[in-house]
Amino acid sequence: KNIFNFVFRVDPEERVKLLMLTVVYFLIIASYTVVQAMKDAIFLRVVGEEFLGWVSVASIFVLIPAILFYSYLVDRIRRYQLLYIYAAFYGVVGLIFAYFIGDPSIGIANTDASPYRLFGWLFYFFIQGYSPFVVSLFWAFSNSVTNPEQAKDTYGLMVSGSKLGGTLSSLYAWYLFSKAPLNTTAVYEYQMLMTMSFGLLLLVPLAVFILRKVVPGKYL
Numbered sequence: 204k205n206i207f208n209f210v211f212r213v214d215p216e217e218r219v220k221l222l223m224l225t226v227v228y229f230l231i232i233a234s235y236t237v238v239q240a241m242k243d244a245i246f247l248r249v250v251g252e253e254f255l256g257w258v259s260v261a262s263i264f265v266l267i268p269a270i271l272f273y274s275y276l277v278d279r280i281r282r283y284q285l286l287y288i289y290a291a292f293y294g295v296v297g298l299i300f301a302y303f304i305g306d307p308s309i310g311i312a313n314t315d316a317s318p319y320r321l322f323g324w325l326f327y328f329f330i331q332g333y334s335p336f337v338v339s340l341f342w343a344f345s346n347s348v349t350n351p352e353q354a355k356d357t358y359g360l361m362v363s364g365s366k367l368g369g370t371l372s373s374l375y376a377w378y379l380f381s382k383a384p385l386n387t388t389a390v391y392e393y394q395m396l397m398t399m400s401f402g403l404l405l406l407v408p409l410a411v412f413i414l415r416k417v418v419p420g421k422y423l
Contacts, residue, residue: 217353217422219414219417219418220348220349220414220418220422220423221357221360221361223410223411223413223414223417223418224345224348224349224357224361224414225360225361225364225365226364226410227341227407227410227411227414228341228345228361228362228364228365228368229364229365229367229368230368230403230404230406230407230410231290231337231338231341231365231368231404231407232338232365232366232368232369233365233368233369233371233372233400233403234372234400234401234403234404235333235334235337235338235369235400236368236369236372236373237372237373237375237376237396237397237399237400238297238330238333238397238400238401239330239333239334240373240376241330241393241396241397242326242327242330242331243255243327245304245311245323245326245327245393246258246323246324246326246327247316248311248314248316248323249310249311249313249316249320249322249323249326250316250317250318250320250323250324251316251317251318254318258324258327258328261324261328262327262328262331265328265331266328266331266332266335269332269336270335273335273336276288282340282343282344282347283344283347283411283415285340285343285344286340286341286344286407286408286411287408287411287412289336289337289340290337290404290405290407290408290411291405291408293329293333293336293337293401293404294401294402294404294405294407295401295405296329297329297397297400297401297404298397298398298401298402298405300325300326300329300397300401301393301394301397301398301401302394303322304322304390304393304394304397305390305391305393305394309322310322310390311389311390311393312390337404344411345358345361348422348423372399372400372403375396375399376396379392379395379396380392
């Protein structure tokens with residue numbers, strides 16, 4: 204009741220902005236929850252458990268040039284444009300990973316784990332960058348269009364929406380794998396989950412575009 208009382212006391216334009224920001228964060232976390240959980244599972248299948256510590260350390264150094272490039276872009280491109288770029292990049296590249304995970308030699312259908320299988324390393328590094336380059340970028344964008352007083356009153360609702368997204372995507376993953384036949388490599392299930400997750404991420408630029416179109420500039 205208190206949530207609805209708060210929402211309907213907000214100016215209509217602010218209400219739309221709050222709703223659209225919640226939708227954007229819903230999509231981001233619904234995608235992230237699933238792929239973050241799949242990251243280790245795929246690496247273990249493709250590369251092997253004994254290299255899990257090594258890839259965690261290596262990812263720190265691999266992300267350094269990516270962070271430097273991100274820092275370069277931050278000074279030259281608006282936050283919403285950066286969110287377009289990184290959400291689209293992660294969505295498209297993620298769908299490419301989803302396609303190749305079904306390859307009989309590159310993907311998880313090949314059960315011979317080896318440190319020389321580049322696919323497992325690349326996918327791990329790719330997902331490690333999701334949080335700093337997509338989740339954090341959402342907050343940078345949100346902070347750029349919301350003043351501190353509004354943030355105090357609205358960010359709780361936005362985070363609640365993201366938790367709902369994570370819960371629903373996790374339930375879908377549970378349902379999908381619970382229907383998988385026993386003693387299978389679950390290639391199809393992994394592909395379905397990755398396609399769903401990165402497909403949701405590709406909706407983020409559209410949602411941000413709608414937000415900027417329907418909310419007057421003085422509220423941004």
